[in-house]
Amino acid sequence: MITPQQTAQPEQEKRLAARAALRWVRSGMLVGLGSGSTAAFFIAALGESIRQSDLQVQATATSLASEALAQQAGIPLVEPRRGLRFDLTVDGADELDAQLRLVKGGGGALLREKVLATASDYLLIVADSSKVVTQLGRFPLPLEVVPFALPWVLDAVAALGGAPVLRSMKNDSMEAARSDQNNFLVDCHFEAVPEPERLALHLQGIPGIVEHGLFLGLAQAAVVARGAEVLVLQPGKEPVAAASFSIPL
């Protein structure tokens, strides 16, 4: 079990995990690019690698913000189309447990993130050590919600014990935050989610929830940095040092 580093330096850990994920990338791959600060480090490192070597990849991003970063980094982008499958998607997470069940969507990109995760043969999570938990739920679970449905979604989530809060913009305007699809984002304070699969089924049955931030059975591996140490986690297995991990791609 990984415990968060006492003197955690999340930014340095994020950078280390993101750099280590480059080992999964092969020339000719179609790569999904995640969202958030750790994914941003990966995008920058991938761009650098493309510029400094003969690495050739194409990519699609999970948010408008990551798309802009990829363009700046010189990563060739492809538009969504039928039949498109990704060899690898590299994305961050807000929480991950020993089975690599995830909470995602802290950055509001959960819908596109789940679309690409589902369209990928391999989802690799990159994270600092603070993201590893024994039980999901302390991080508020994000939902993307159609604006018209908001009042009923709030009622239904409250009935499930999720204490929903409509996310507002980070500035002081109190204006509701919007996803890249112009939907609302709702953060649900469950505090503990002992049965994520059961909760996911409940949430899928509530009309107006476009997507929820539980990513179950989607991640193949996670690269987690703890201090200067970088480990690879796989569902239900002991962590392995990233440097000695044999990459199955």
Ligand code: 5RP
């Ligand atoms: C965005 C996400 C991010 O991957 C998640 O919030 C982690 O972000 P960070 O790497 O900045 O800690 O799910 O929707």
